[in-house]
Amino acid sequence: MSNSGIYVQVPFCQTKCTYCNFHTGVVASSRFRPYVEAVCREIRGHRLLLEAVGANWPGHLRGGGVARETRSEDLAVDTVYIGGGTPSLLDPAHLQNILNAIRASFAADLTEVTLEADPETIEAGKAAAWVRAGINRVSFGLQSFSDKELLAAGRMHRRADIYRSVPSLRDAGIRNISFDLIAGLSHQTKVSWRQSLEELAVLAPEHVSVYLLEIDEDSRLGKELLQGGEKYCARSVPSEDDMAEFYE
Template sequence: MAGIYVHIPFCKQACSYCDFFFITRKKLIDPFVDSLVKEIQSYRGTLYSDEKIETIYLGGGTPSQLSPDQLKRIFDALADSFSLNPVEVTMEMNPDDVTPDYLKSLLDLGINRASMGVQSFDEKLLQFMHRAHTKSEALKALESLQTAGFPTFTADLIYGNPGQTLEMLEEDISQLLQFDPPHISAYSLTVEPQTRLGKQVKLGRISPPEDEMVAEHFDLLDEKLNRAGIERYEVSNFSKPGKEAVHNSNYWKHENYLGLGPSAHSFWLLEEGGLRWENRSDIKEYMDDLSAESTINPEKLSMHSLAEERLMLGLRTKWGVGFEELKSRYSYELNREQRSWLDYQREKGMLKTEVDVLRFTSNGLKIADLLIVDLLSKS
């Protein structure tokens, strides 16, 4: 199962925490779409167009900044250049862009999963995050999703914000659960150095919450969602059974994917290892030059490196990683020190082994990144 990620880099304004590549010059949207179509067409007849594409994900930026006609041009080019058999087509959108008519046009294009960037319903937190939407717009957008009849959707929440109390987070969760979401992505606020938030923290104007408070936020979130039948299946993702994100899950399972658009990443598994590359994070260079030189950091990955990456990604999910998969797919086996480490963590209740599969427990998932680093340091 292969996937395509399309990066749409346009935003109304910069969120205070965001370090993704984006631009706010809407006049460049049309020429950008021209270049994106050319990039899509450049893959026609190549190794990458032979495999069936079963997931498509439009991310950003804010893909909902594009009109239905502009989106149709992109989907027409994809259909003309690749063998599409999509089981999931996701598009990220912001509440302030959503109308019933716009959502209907997305359904007509074949988009069957919406990703709504809610983040919070609290007006002060939305202002702190420098989000473009209001609480009422978020509520109205979620209502419109239901009215439009989207087959499935996900909504984002951010917790661990400075000044955010447990009561504020509980209210956010309760508001969202009123819409019976099949899937929720919940992220602890991360301070990135080059963002507006990062600069304010460096200047001492904002103090991030203590780790203990962030942990309490997560425990509340986990408890509330579990009661609603929305279970954690990855460190930051929760869903009802069977509603897990197919596209993102395939990243964690090392399925092939192409990244299209500026700053997009690609990964392709070959017999002798893996190949990863990325497009430049520069809109001018992207629109001026779509030759091979417009990609950067091509990286050949050995089977050993891929196996360690598969461990890292897989152990962040409820599915874990199979020992037989590591051996047959990557010729990788855990060494004696790693197996001793597994025994120790089993006794502590951080992980479990069921038949052939290694998984973290709920407690282990809370500190998954630390545990994974420790495990891989022993290889």
Template sequence: MDASGSAALGLYISIPFCRSKCTYCNFASGVYPASQHARYVQRVIEDTGAAGLWAQDMGVQLPRRVDTIYLGGGTPSLLAPELVEQLFSALRTRFSVDPDAEITVECAPGQLSDETLAALVRAGVNRISLGVQSFIDREAQESGRLHTRAIVLDDLRRLRAAGLSNLNIDLIAGLAGQTLASWQESVSVLLETGVPHASVYMLEVDEDSRLGRELLAGGARYHAGLVPTEEAIARMYEQAIERLAAAGLAQYEISNFARPGAESLHNLRYWQRRPYLGLGLDASSALHEPEGYVLRANTTDDLTAYLAAPQPVETAWLSPASQHEEAWFLGLRLNAGVRIADLEREFGPAAVAPALARVRQLASSGLLAFDGKTARLTPQGRLLSNDVFQEFLGLVPDHTGVA
């Protein structure tokens, strides 16, 4: 784990445009005319150029060396080829991108033109994440997705033909109408594709998505009545863990599975607390300052304001005590777990002692496995991970101060 601040930087660029809004989506994304894409990319390029001065004003380190880039959204694959070129040219001018940097772009199946695919390859993109969610056409369509299984399989063929083999497929357990049998079929098709990485999310119910609002308030428009029970969703998740592992895609994080060496380096940096800069709408950054504090910054989620002019960034300083808490609940997400010796080296044995007592309690209740050196979630703990993480809040005094 590296939290020194001297490590290379990761860049996250949010592209908040979608062709339709998925029923379960709670991201700051929407359907906007393509005419806004160029202005948006221009604003991201302006922010890229201004990042150095901003970091200097805030007193944080902004490494020039970049080893991961992630374009998420939204649907970055909707960008026209010339916008892809302009964006990557600006990123490569401002930063020194490692020749072997992992560069990921999220794509919606059926929403990647040949021209944009060629531009992505020219820009050095070497990893694609496909938001499939379900290989059952009816489930995908009722969730607001615009693709079919055939379209996904054709996209995989095109991506591979273009030289892209580091591929991820996202699935969601808990979509309306999903059954244990249909879930098994989606997992089977995923395995047949031979992709080296899969992300499996359990449906999150919250009032920021249309499906979530319907689940909480009632209604039939988004088929909330057909959402599987929590128990069924948990069973789907457990089945996926077993089947993916049997096929060589080992779980390395609560929602992520990979063949050895195909783990997402960009996403690992969040859980390993390595620095990153978020650019664009609703993007967050974590940057280190020399005295051991970390600056957490979040950009606006108001697209109109963002397009009009540079917007203030919301910031908060994480003290070493707050970072210690984060080290627990981010580190425990990983199957590798939290190594006590690493935390003692970073925060001191006295600070770690109260958390160790909590680890022993959680181990006796079966939510953590602890061998005296490393703490890990058990399968049961993974299903109740938010409850486990709560146990580490407030164990260390001196909380975040908002700047």
């Protein structure tokens, strides 16, 4: 029987990054709990739907390729990715409820549970609660180690938050950390990009993803590039040639 993964979207943020075109929003924290309850209902309902229609879930075929009756033990899940948005804004109990719903609805032997997090949302007690809930991997949207670049991008965290939060995760028992960096942020230079890479290497994450800045015309930065202006530092976006060199 092959296993599958589940992605859970948490579309809430503290602020909207200038380049962001994702379906996320800044909302009152009072909306977190109703959303989590709805997600848990959907998880349970999805399992029932699969069973009702005899869905061809992975591992649901006999050796000859003939489908047989779906059983809950066939709905096997070994990885969960909770992304966003900024799901680390949720109370740890909310994350626990989501994972409990998955465990109750599928044959879930979860070997990897990833949570997307922003550095400024990390606290020692919260990180420990994540581990107790079963989270064993954290994906950090760092984007840069330069405060000037982070400020221009509308990010909430600063360089100091990165250095504070990573030890908190390690101390809590998180042994798998991923960093995201963006090549092409406003004010980014060859010097600042190399500095970010060097600082990243010192912190020694288990995984790194590097993305080229994509500017959507509907984002605040994209509109400013089209219309002119200086509020979101559109004029300080590196050239495409520089972005490509950063990425290489």
